[in-house]
Amino acid sequence: GDSVTQTEGLVTLTKGLPVMLNCTYQTTYSPFLFWYVQHLNEAPKLLLKSSTDNKRTEHQGFYATLHKSSSSFHLQKSSVQLSDSALYFCALRNMLSGSFNKLTFGAGTRLAVCP
Amino acid sequence: GGIITQTPKFLIGQEGQKLTLKCQQNFNHDTMYWYRQDSGKGLRLIYYSITENDLQKGDLSEGYDASREKKSSFSLTVTSAQKNEMAVFLCASSIPFSNERLFFGHGTKLSVL
Numbered sequence: 001g002d003s004v005t006q007t008e009g010l011v012t013l014t015k016g017l018p019v020m021l022n023c024t025y026q027t028t029y030s031p032f033l034f035w036y037v038q039h040l041n042e043a044p045k046l047l048l049k050s051s052t053d054n055k056r057t058e059h060q061g062f063y064a065t066l067h068k069s070s071s072s073f074h075l076q077k078s079s080v081q082l083s084d085s086a087l088y089f090c091a092l093r094n095m096l097s098g099s100f101n102k103l104t105f106g107a108g109t110r111l112a113v114c115p
Numbered sequence: 116g117g118i119i120t121q122t123p124k125f126l127i128g129q130e131g132q133k134l135t136l137k138c139q140q141n142f143n144h145d146t147m148y149w150y151r152q153d154s155g156k157g158l159r160l161i162y163y164s165i166t167e168n169d170l171q172k173g174d175l176s177e178g179y180d181a182s183r184e185k186k187s188s189f190s191l192t193v194t195s196a197q198k199n200e201m202a203v204f205l206c207a208s209s210i211p212f213s214n215e216r217l218f219f220g221h222g223t224k225l226s227v228l
Binding site: 004006009034036041042043044045046049089091101102103105106107108 | 119146148150155156157158159160163165171173205209211216217218219220221222
């Protein structure tokens with residue numbers, strides 16, 4: 001079956017530094033990747049999505065590039081802010097008919113930004 | 116815009132008790148989901164429903180029942196609460212058969228004594 005791996009459980013950074021949150025996936029079928037962000041006591045919400053190989057997608061200062069050759073979709077930001085402190089989930093949907101409505105989530109990475 | 120409302124926000128139960136969580140959405144989405152969120156384990160799919168009266172099992176359906184009597188609502192029942200269980204249950208909705216986003220509710224936090 002499909003799987004998503006996020007290797008870091010917790011990333012702690014000082015404001016203004018760059019960040020990269022890792023996401024790798026496994027699927028037999030053509031993938032569609034998502035990043036969701038969940039702030040404390042809030043609902044998860046979509047941050048980025050992509051199914052296009054080697055094309056950078058950006059939103060709210062965050063960016064990610066789907067690399068099918070390495071099965072990766074790492075999330076990056078050049079300068080983190082205090083408000084970026086949250087839980088970040090990478091998720092995978094495969095394009096096989098019948099699985100279209102199912103997302104597989106990674107374990108999540110908590111980003112803590114310090115002053 | 117729309118909203119997903121989950122009730123209750125907090126649920127405290129006893130071991131062995133049957134507990135029901137409710138979810139309402141006004142997006143007019145056909146597909147609804149129930150996910151369980153445990154610390155360090157991400158979100159795991161319990162049940163989803165492609166349309167009214169449809170039910171599909173997810174990876175974590177054992178120990179749960181679900182009900183979708185109408186398009187706007189989706190209920191989840193914990194059939195027998197496990198002692199010391201603690202988790203957040205998230206309801207979500209989306210347009211079916213698309214790569215559109217999932218819209219999530221704020222969750223129901225379950226604690227079992």
